[in-house]
Amino acid sequence: MALSYTDYYEVLGVSHDADQDAIRRAYRRLARQYHPDLNSDEDAEERFKQLGEAYEVLADPEKRERYDRLGADWHETEQEAPNESFAEFFTDQGWGDGTGVEFGGDLFEALFGARAQRVGESLRGRDREALLELSLEDALAGGRRRLALDGRHVNVNFPAGVRDGQLIRLAGRGAEGSYGGPPGDLLLRVVLKPHPRFHRRGDHDLDVDLPITPSQAALGATVTVLTPMGSAQIRVPAGSSSGRQLRLRGRGLPKRGGESGDLHAVVKIVVPKTLSDRERELYEQLAENSVRDE
Numbered sequence: 001m002a003l004s005y006t007d008y009y010e011v012l013g014v015s016h017d018a019d020q021d022a023i024r025r026a027y028r029r030l031a032r033q034y035h036p037d038l039n040s041d042e043d044a045e046e047r048f049k050q051l052g053e054a055y056e057v058l059a060d061p062e063k064r065e066r067y068d069r070l071g072a073d074w075h076e077t078e079q080e081a082p083n084e085s086f087a088e089f090f091t092d093q094g095w096g097d098g099t100g101v102e103f104g105g106d107l108f109e110a111l112f113g114a115r116a117q118r119v120g121e122s123l124r125g126r127d128r129e130a131l132l133e134l135s136l137e138d139a140l141a142g143g144r145r146r147l148a149l150d151g152r153h154v155n156v157n158f159p160a161g162v163r164d165g166q167l168i169r170l171a172g173r174g175a176e177g178s179y180g181g182p183p184g185d186l187l188l189r190v191v192l193k194p195h196p197r198f199h200r201r202g203d204h205d206l207d208v209d210l211p212i213t214p215s216q217a218a219l220g221a222t223v224t225v226l227t228p229m230g231s232a233q234i235r236v237p238a239g240s241s242s243g244r245q246l247r248l249r250g251r252g253l254p255k256r257g258g259e260s261g262d263l264h265a266v267v268k269i270v271v272p273k274t275l276s277d278r279e280r281e282l283y284e285q286l287a288e289n290s291v292r293d294e
Contacts, residue, residue: 008054008067016068020059021202024165027055028191035131052129052187059165122181128174132156132188136195139163140228140254149186156188161254164192164203197226204253204261210246211270212236225265227251234265242269 009016012026031052032038036045057063130149138145142160146153154173162168167187174184192200199207210225220238224231227248234246244267252261275283 006050006054008058011050011054012058014058018058023055023058027051027059028165031055031131031189032191049129052189123178124181125175125177125184127184127187129187129189131191132158132168133191133193134158134162135193136198136228136253139190139192147188154186158190162190163254164190164200166190198228200253201264202261204255205264206252206261207264207266209268210234210236210265211268212240214269214271217241217267217269225263227263228253236267240267242267 009018012023012030014022014026018026031048034041034044034047034051036048039048057067128149130147132145132147134145139158139162140160142158142162145156145158147156148154154170156168156170158168167189170186170188172183173186176183197208201207206228208226210223212221212223215221216223216236217240218238220236220240222233222235225234225246225248229251232248232251234248236246246265246267248263248265250260251263254260272279
């Protein structure tokens, strides 16, 4: 039986030469848009399933290579098919001579459901996929979350340092199996929510604003900077301008293998909104000297 071909690149809206970052960004954006809990359109659930299937293939280098090479036949196994032909199978089941057979209901279920009953095989339930949205603090600390999915409540434990895009598999929490088969699994795709202070740069690095005074920028100073793990001290070199980036190694998001990305403190010179008489006098003297130097 010929399998219909689904263009996974088209499903995610990316080009065939898209890199992994582009594929991951497209999936996260569309998964939020079509998640059944957030979208009431009739086709949202089906579209969400297609997105999960497309991402599962294109995010895996081996599956993607096989898909690009074989097209519609990429997921067929290399095992030999049973010696029994479709015509013989239909005849054995009392459905005629195996040609021109009309089925009531779904063809796939009629064919494979009957085969399962005939040879005593069971059918495993389908895997289900959902999003697990976490704050940056929760992802770094790890914890437990109670989710409501299709009227059921599921308790999820997630480890410290869980990454954006990481897949958490809950065995046996998917769709029920058929003919005594086991249930599928529930696959939770981690999505890190935007943070009010930290901005992600790639998968592991973070940016954070570093407000300093004009005098600190001109003369240099040691100041406190906020990191995901708490505050830290950083040296601002003399003569720093707004936009200068100071890197704190290992203060970003965790990587595989126990290492972490970097935190980039971006200098932002902040001028006081109000000045005391003495401050105004000093700024005026500074302005006069700056004009003379020019």
